[in-house]
Amino acid sequence: MLRKLLCALLACCVSLWLANEAFAALKRQQGAMDIKATYNPHPESGDIELPMPKGLKMVLRIVSVQASNALSDYSFPMGLINVHEDRSFYEKQVEAHISSPIAYADLPKDWQAKIHIENPQACSFYFIGKYEVSTAQWNAVMDSTDSKERGDLPKTNVSWYDIQLFLQKYNEWLLTQHTAVMPVVENAPLYFRLPTEAEWEFAAKGGSQPREAAHKDVFIDDSKKLEDYAVFGASYDQPQPIGSKTPNKLGMYDTSGNVAEFVQDRFRYTVVENLPNGERQRRLHGSQGGFVAKGGSFVSSLEEQVYPGKREEMAMFDKQPDGTWLPHRARSLGLRLVLGSINIPGVRKAKALAGMAKTQSDLPSAQSEQNTPNSDTEKPAQAVAKNQPVDIDVNGNPLEELEKIIHSSASPVMISNLEQFRELLKDYNTALEKERDQSLLSSMRSSVYKADSFKNIAFRFFEGYHKVAELEKKGILSPEKKKEYMAVVDEHYKNLEISTNDYKLNGVNAIAQHKKNTVDAKLAQLRNEYNGQGQFYQLFRKNITMFATHVDLVRKNGIEKLSNAMIWKQALPPQMYELLVRYRKQQ
Numbered sequence: 001m002l003r004k005l006l007c008a009l010l011a012c013c014v015s016l017w018l019a020n021e022a023f024a025a026l027k028r029q030q031g032a033m034d035i036k037a038t039y040n041p042h043p044e045s046g047d048i049e050l051p052m053p054k055g056l057k058m059v060l061r062i063v064s065v066q067a068s069n070a071l072s073d074y075s076f077p078m079g080l081i082n083v084h085e086d087r088s089f090y091e092k093q094v095e096a097h098i099s100s101p102i103a104y105a106d107l108p109k110d111w112q113a114k115i116h117i118e119n120p121q122a123c124s125f126y127f128i129g130k131y132e133v134s135t136a137q138w139n140a141v142m143d144s145t146d147s148k149e150r151g152d153l154p155k156t157n158v159s160w161y162d163i164q165l166f167l168q169k170y171n172e173w174l175l176t177q178h179t180a181v182m183p184v185v186e187n188a189p190l191y192f193r194l195p196t197e198a199e200w201e202f203a204a205k206g207g208s209q210p211r212e213a214a215h216k217d218v219f220i221d222d223s224k225k226l227e228d229y230a231v232f233g234a235s236y237d238q239p240q241p242i243g244s245k246t247p248n249k250l251g252m253y254d255t256s257g258n259v260a261e262f263v264q265d266r267f268r269y270t271v272v273e274n275l276p277n278g279e280r281q282r283r284l285h286g287s288q289g290g291f292v293a294k295g296g297s298f299v300s301s302l303e304e305q306v307y308p309g310k311r312e313e314m315a316m317f318d319k320q321p322d323g324t325w326l327p328h329r330a331r332s333l334g335l336r337l338v339l340g341s342i343n344i345p346g347v348r349k350a351k352a353l354a355g356m357a358k359t360q361s362d363l364p365s366a367q368s369e370q371n372t373p374n375s376d377t378e379k380p381a382q383a384v385a386k387n388q389p390v391d392i393d394v395n396g397n398p399l400e401e402l403e404k405i406i407h408s409s410a411s412p413v414m415i416s417n418l419e420q421f422r423e424l425l426k427d428y429n430t431a432l433e434k435e436r437d438q439s440l441l442s443s444m445r446s447s448v449y450k451a452d453s454f455k456n457i458a459f460r461f462f463e464g465y466h467k468v469a470e471l472e473k474k475g476i477l478s479p480e481k482k483k484e485y486m487a488v489v490d491e492h493y494k495n496l497e498i499s500t501n502d503y504k505l506n507g508v509n510a511i512a513q514h515k516k517n518t519v520d521a522k523l524a525q526l527r528n529e530y531n532g533q534g535q536f537y538q539l540f541r542k543n544i545t546m547f548a549t550h551v552d553l554v555r556k557n558g559i560e561k562l563s564n565a566m567i568w569k570q571a572l573p574p575q576m577y578e579l580l581v582r583y584r585k586q587q
Helices: 002-033 085-091 135-142 160-177 197-204 347-361 398-408 412-473 479-512 516-529 535-557 564-571 574-586
Strands: 048-051 057-065 074-078 094-098 124-129 191-193 260-266 270-274 280-284 291-294 311-314 317-319 325-327 338-340
Touching (some): 048 160, 074 197, 135 160, 160 191, 160 325, 197 291, 412 516, 412 535, 412 574, 479 564, 516 535, 535 564, 564 574
Antiparallel strands (some): 057 124, 074 094, 191 338, 260 291, 270 280, 291 311
16 A cells, blocks of 8 residues: 555656656747747837736737727728638628627726727727747647747637636636736627637738728838738748738738638638619628638738638538548647627617617708707607507608507507507618718718818819920920910819819818717817828828818808818918919919
C-alpha cells in the first residue's frame, strides 16, 4: 500500500513538473519575442483591451454603426462587384444590413473617451478583434502546453467546434474572473463570439464610409497597394505574425490575406428576383450550407482572392485517409472575435423598443417630416356609438381615425378585418419612416455634390478666362478668336449661375425646411462617412461644413439672404471669387 502511495505521489510530481516546464517554455518563447507581440504588436490609443489568461490580452477596435435608434440599421453592399462567371451565383453584391444592441450610453466612460466621431449618441457599436487570434492567445485560453508554433502567428488548424469550445472557455473565464471589466447592458454583460459575415465585411472595408467607396471590391488608401495590407501571393508559403502589414481605416490588421477567417454565418447563394413594383432585388438565398470563410489567405495568388467581399464555403467535415470523418481544419484558416450583446437584455430595453416601434408605426402617413409634431403622448380612442357614422378628421392621424371606425363597428368579422388592416398600415408607416430617413440622407449627399459641381464649373471659367488673357498678352489672339473664346467663357459663367442656383434652391433651401435636429444628425453621419484620409475626403468635408453653414443661414433668415456671391466667396479661392465678381459687374 505504501509503495502504491509513493508511486502515485511521484507520478503527480512528475506531471506537475512537466506542466510547469511546458508553461515555462511557452513563457520563454513569448518572452524572447516580447509577450506583447503575441497580442498587440502595434498599440494605439483607440485600443480596447480585455484580460486573457496567463497575462495576455484581447485587443479590440471600435466599430460604429450609423443607426439613429435601436430599431434602425445601416445598409451597405456586401460581396464583390467584379465576379467570375463561375462564382456569380454566390459572390455578387447584395444589400446587407448591420446594427448592434450596444448604445453609447451602455459603455464605460473610458470606452466612450476612445470614440472620436460626431454625435456618437446616434450610433450603435460593436467591438472586433484588432488582430486574428494568435497561437499564444489560443493556448492561454485552452490551457494548451503545445508550444511548437510561434506565439505571434495566427492560430490555424482549428475547427468550427474547436472555436465554440474556445469561446465557451474564454467567456466563462472572463465573466467569472473579471466581471468588473465587462460592460453590462441592463443585466446582461457583453460576450465574445464569431462575427457575422456582415459585421466582418463592414469592419474589414473600413466601417461607415461613402457609398462610392463601399461599392468598391476593396477599400484601401489611394497612396497604397493591396500588397501593403495583405499577406498573399507566391512570396509566402506560410502565415506571417499578426500585424505584419498595414492596418485598415479602423486600425484592424490582416483583414485581407494571411489566414482566411471563420464567421458566424452559414453559406448561402445569391439570387435575384423581381418585386411587384417592377424593381429587382438581389438577396441571399434561403438554403443554409457550410460555414463561411472570409478574406482569403497566404495561399491565395490573385488580388481578387483576398478582397474583403470574397466568400468561400467550407465543409463541416473532411474524410480522412483511414476512412474516418473529422471536423474541417486547415493551416490557412483562423479566426477573429467580436464582442457583442443580446438584443433584449431586460424589461427596460424591451419597453424602450416597443415605444420606438409604436412611434415609427404611428407616424401620420399624410404628413411630411417637416411638420410632424413632436409628441410622446398617445391619444385615447374616442368613445363612439356602435353601428353609427363616424366623423373622420381629414387632417388627422390615419391610425387614430381607423381606431374610431374599429370602435364603432359591432361586427366581430369587420373588427377582425379592420384590425388586420391597422397592422398593415402600421407596417407601411414604419417602412415609410425608414424610406424618408434614407431619402433625406441621399438628398443631403446630393446637395453636397452640387457644391462640388459648381466649383468645377468655376474652375473651367477661371482657366478659360486666363487663357484668353494670356493669348491676348502675347499678341497672338485675333478679334475673331477672342470673341469665340470669350463665348465659351461666358457659357461657363452662365452654367455656373445655373449650377449655383440649383445648389441654393434644390439643395440648401430644400434641406432647411426639415427639423434642425434631424438635419444635424444626418450631417454628422455624412462627416463620419467621409472621415478618411486624402484630398477627396478633405474636400468633401469642407463641402459639408459649407453646406451646413448655408442651411443654418437660410433657416434663420430665408433664402433671399443667401446670394450666389456669398456662396462663391466661401467656396472658391480668393482670386477666383474676385474675378467672378468683376466679370459679373461687366455683364
